[in-house]
Amino acid sequence: MTPMERLEKVFRVVFDDDEIALRPEMTANDVDGWDSLSHTNLILSVEKEFGIKFNQRELLTFKNVGDLLRSIESKL
Template sequence: MTTKERLNAIFCEVFDDETIEIRSEMTANDVDGWDSLSHINLVVAIEAKFKMKFSQKELQSFKNIGDLLKGIEDKTR
């Protein structure tokens, strides 16, 4: 399973929506229910599943899912 597939599965789980198909250019505005609380739940789930941690600075630098995906890949190499 690729990193993107694993991330997509996390999105489906956190947002309780099996139809989500993440794309690099997607932002919170593109996902129903992505608010501040679900954002925290998403970050916690990503960090747990990928066994890594993001700094506040890193999290604030992500502008879309593509940036998030690159951040994950950079940390898990």
């Protein structure tokens, strides 16, 4: 599985929606239930899935799914 596919799997579990199809330009506005409160669950699940750790400042700079994915790929 590519990182994108693994990330998509995490999104589907976290937001409890099997229809989610990730695109790099997607933001929180495009995913139902993705808000500041669910964001930590998402980040924790991503860190677990990929076995990586983000630092706080990185997390605050992500603007969309593409930014998140680039950061994941740089840590793999």
